[in-house]
Amino acid sequence: MSLVDERQLRVLRELGELGSVTAAAEALRVTPSAISQQLRLLQRSVPVPLTERExxxxxxxxxxxxxxxxxxxxxxxxxxxxxxxxxxxGRADGRVSVAAFHSAAAAFWPHLVRALSAPGSPRLAFADEDVAQDDFPPLTREYDIVLAHRLDHAAPWPRTVSVTALLHEPLDVALPAGHPLTAKPRLSPRDVADEPWITVHDGFPLMATIEAIAAAADRRLHLAHRINEFAVVAQVVAAGAGIALMPRWTARPHVGVALRPLVGVNARRHIDALHRxxxxxxxxxxxVLTELRSAAAAISSQAPGDTEPRS
Amino acid sequence: MSLVDERQLRVLRELGELGSVTAAAEALRVTPSAISQQLRLLQRSVPVPLTERExxxxxxxxxxxxxxxxxxxxxxxxxxxxxxxxxxxGRADGRVSVAAFHSAAAAFWPHLVRALSAPGSPRLAFADEDVAQDDFPPLTREYDIVLAHRLDHAAPWPRTVSVTALLHEPLDVALPAGHPLTAKPRLSPRDVADEPWITVHDGFPLMATIEAIAAAADRRLHLAHRINEFAVVAQVVAAGAGIALMPRWTARPHVGVALRPLVGVNARRHIDALHRxxxxxxxxxxxVLTELRSAAAAISSQAPGDTEPRS
DNA sequence: AGTGAATATGTAGCAGTACTACAATGTCCC
DNA sequence: GGGACATTGTAGTACTGCTACATATTCACT
Structure with a gap:
């Protein structure tokens, strides 16, 4: 019985519906002999007659x-x-997994949740992943969409992943409220080179901009603290432990922190959606990708005084 | 996509559950190479990757x-x-079709209905078929069980059908109540040869016994009427239109009709269940066959004074 | 960093299977 | 009884899935 296969069953069914070997043969585009042989084969596996002459x-x-x-x-x-x-x-309501580093997650995910809550929308599965720049592309194996960031002049994403550009976000200098430099509307590398810095860990995207500032000012910076998470950075800056680079749009504003644009070095990051x-x-x-693009438009225009053309 | 077959799907499933080509190969008792080839074949029909290296x-x-x-x-x-x-x-409650000639139907079917009414019993499908003797065996093509009758010396059933013997039923002479012959406890061919006869149509089983009576009495019988259905025969006998052969057990008794055993010719019929x-x-x-046998036992003993040993 | 074990894939050849073409047998209908 | 119709049997062919073996890649351990 275990050698009953799909072909034999198909033949049997056609015979049943069409009522003759010849008709079944025509339906299956073979000769009647082929049908007859398949039936004989099928019958071999079954102890009671399946067909009879009429x-x-x-x-x-x-x-x-x-x-x-x-x-x-x-x-x-x-x-x-x-x-x-x-x-x-084709399913509109399939499960879509979205990974993101913290600041992108905080900025984009609420938009997605609001935009895709209707029935029939994709069901979202979020996961935060704060990794070094090189580790973003491999995440696309595990997630459908990975929100990643890289600096302007950093190596581009490998060509094995597709890239949807979302934001081109300025990085500002975060100063404690009341710091003398807050008097200046914009800051140069020389202005900030002597301050104690709070930076991300090595290998993380923003580090390259820190190095660019040191190069432009021709100084060795004092890297006082290494903190990846901007919410923590903001608290520590507000407490006066140093200054830091912070993204203009995706970091939540903090009352004890003032942001000032940096001039003289290209201080911007790309936030992209990566996927296989x-x-x-x-x-x-x-x-979800479409929704991410419209979220990006909303994010970059949400603080009118801070949009790119005027920075 | 249409050449996706069961084998390829099975391979894919094993790969998914076991997590490696080697494990799937062991599970399916083939070499890893075979698995790999089947996967490649399957992938050819599908435009998106089904597998990936990890x-x-x-x-x-x-x-x-x-x-x-x-x-x-x-x-x-x-x-x-x-x-x-x-x-x-194996289903105990499958549909079983049962065909029968009229007198057997009237005698057996009520027993079957009563015995097989519980849930889980076979579901019965009755059909009455009053046919000539030769036409009983072919009915087994259409019905699961065919109740058929034949006379003692008639040709046996062909060996292509299985036979379950149910009754060996005496055929009595049916006389109008008050007919002079009712005075005799048993009748010989000579006694009845001059009466007008009511018989079945040519080709039907009882006809051979009529001919045997004629031969034994060395007379030509007067065949006044040809009626197959015993209920009708009984009415006509009671009305005095003639005498007839009637089965002792399976014909419903009629107040205007008296039955007398016939001696000198073998006047019996077999009632059998035929099936492929x-x-x-x-x-x-x-x-159902078992139930028919127990019904037969009940029928042949229902009128104690009329059972075979005493006739 | 290097080496060996583990895993997957490609190639060639072999074996089993399903098909066609053709012949034979059986059945229906006039 | 003859001719058309339908199924079955036989021999040969094409295809398909397999094994054996070789190769490439990755991992783990020293």
Whole structure:
């Protein structure tokens, strides 16, 4: 019985529905002999007759009809399997996993939640991932979409991932409220080179800008603290432990911290959505990408005084 | 996509569950190379990657997982199909069609209905078929069980059908109440040869006994009427239109009709259940056959004064 | 850093299977 | 009884899935 296969079941079913070997053969585009042989093969696995002669035609016995009915289920399941990939790709409400580093997560995810809460929208699965720049692309193996950042002049993303540009965000200098430098509307590398710095850990994107400031000022900076998380950085800056680079749009404003634009070095970061090219074959993933772009537009224009043209 | 077959889906599913080509190969008792080739073949039909490398192992992508899930349904349906014949054979409550000629139907079917009314019993499908003797065996093509009758010396049933003997029923002479012959406890062919006869149509089983009476009495009988249905015969006999042969047990008694045993010719008929041998592979069919046998025992002993040994 | 074990993939050849073409057998209908 | 129709059997062919073996890649351990 275990060598009953789909082909034989299909033949049996056609015979049952069409009522003759010849008709089944035409339907399956083979010779009647092929049908006859498949039936003989199938019969070998079953101890009761599945077919019987009726005059010169061949028809199913009740046992044959029982098996032919089961064959319908097999074909249904196979058809469903054959369409399951398209279904998977086409589902509007599929699960979409989105990873992001902290500041992008805080800025983008609330937008996504609001925009995609209606039934029929993609179901979101968030995960925060604060990793060094090189480690963003590999995350696309695990997540459908990865929000990543890199500095203007850093190495571009590898070509194995697709990139959707979201923000080109200025990095400002964060000063404690009341610090003397807050008097200046914009700061040069020389202005800030002697202050104690709070920076990200080595390997993280913003570090390159810190190094650019040191180079432009021709000084060795004093790296007092290494803190990745901007919410913590803001607290420590406000407490007067040093100054820091902070993103203009995606970090939550802090009353004890003033932001001043930096001139003389290119202090900007790209925030991009990375994904493997084939993941965008899914409708749900494309929906989230579209929503991310419109969230980016909202984010970059949310503080009118701070938008790029005027910085 | 249409060349996705069960084998490829099975391979994909094993890969998904076991997590490596080698493990899937062991599970399916083939070499890893075979697995790899089947996966390549499957991938050819699908426009998005189903698998991806993870270190030195191979794992499913989300699309692959979607297809593997569908593969489970396919295997389930196939397993069900492979067991559907046993299920069909083993079901206690399967449908069993029973054909019978009129007097057997009237005598046996009420027993069957009473005995097999509990839930879980075979579901009965009755059909009355009053045919000539030669036409009983072919009815086994259409019905699971056929109640048929034949006379003692008639040709036996062909060996293509299985026979379950039910009754060996005496045929008595039916006389109008008050007819002079009712005075005799038993009748010889000579006693009845000059009466007007009511017989079945030519070709029907009882006809041979009529001819035997004529031969034994060396007379030509007067065949006044040809009526197959015993209920009608009884009415006409009671009305005085003639005498007739009637089965002792399976014809309903009629107040205007007296039955007298016939001696000197072998006047008995066999009532048998005929079926194709393979139909008895079904539990439900065997249940009905058993019930028919016990019904036969009840019928032949229901009128104690008329049982065979005393006739 | 290097080496060996583990894993997957490619290639060639082999074996089993499903098909076609054709012949034979059986059935229906006039 | 003859001709058309239908199924089955037989021999040969094409295809497909497998094994064996070689190769490439990754991992773990020293």
């Amino acid at each position: 005059g010169r035609r061949l028809v199913l016995t009740p046992a044959g009809r029982a098996l032919a009915d089961a064959a319908i289920e097999v074909e249904t399941a196979l058809a469903r399997a054959r369409h399951s990939v398209e279904e998977f790709l 090219p084939e993941r965008a074959a899914r409708t749900a993933v494309r929906t | 270190g030195r192992r191979l794992v499913l992508t989300p699309a692959g997982r979607a297809l593997a899930d569908a593969a489970i349904e396919v295997e389930t349906a196939l397993a069900r199909a492979r067991h559907s014949v046993e299920e069909f054979l 041998p393979e139909r008895a592979a079904r539990t439900a069919v065997r249940t």
